[in-house]
Amino acid sequence: MTIKTFDAFTRLSINDINRITNFLFEYSDEARDTKSAIRKSLLYAAKEIPGLGGYVFVMEYKNEIIGATVVNKTGMNEYIPENILVYIAVETSFREKGIAKALIAHTIAYCDGDISKHINKDNPAIKLFEKQGFKTRNIEMRLVRN
Template sequence: MAENDSVQYEIHTPSNHQQLNRDKVLDFLFQHLDQYGDAREDIAKCMDYALSDAEGKGGSVIVAREAGKVVGALILNNTGMSGYIPENILVYVAVHGSQRGKGVGKKLVQLATETSDGSIALHVEPDNPARHLYEKMGFTNKYLEYRLIR
């Protein structure tokens, strides 16, 4: 567990997630992803994928807590690929409004980059202010993304 002032950070992986309060972290992400979020059940699928030890799955869930309360969370999924597709995708990162601008988001992303192997992809809406943090941390805008939604 890493510490940043009064905020403590927990890294949960497929082999080490017994202490994770899944529902509290899901509720936190659903509430604090704001307009950049997804349905709770989609966030749950992403978390279950990250914590799965099945072949080709896995990743990590990193949680920031202050006085036991969740103040930030991140989900990183392994893609099971490499080379043409990055090995990891940072799917969700959210910080409580009272903690924004205090380094919690930066520390969550830093821990994700330090504890994962290979490259990391990240999808960011053009108007998301966190975009600047990702750029400062070395993420680059390599492609435009198009989707066919069915």
């Protein structure tokens, strides 16, 4: 299985954006974001909306998505990492088979600069990220204005 890479030069089609949005919505263990929020991260990565862009990494098996990662560039460094790994998801029946590990390794190899990942402190995937070299550094506090 290979990992397809999409960025500002290897464009995502509308069909790709819809497929990846639906996949991430269904399989991401992140706090349940809306499909709109997921779609926005994909559009930002693909430079379809103003910003620095980023990357989308997709692994398929028999033309079905089994894993996907979205990375957005922040345009910063030193005080905030240059990249944020926004979403990572693996289809349920393919978990514990090295798909997430391969996606994280690909992300690390492909992205220049530091990479951050917001993750719930109770998420068991923390161990996977630690094995890939990620270290706990900060606790995020957020003021959400509705």
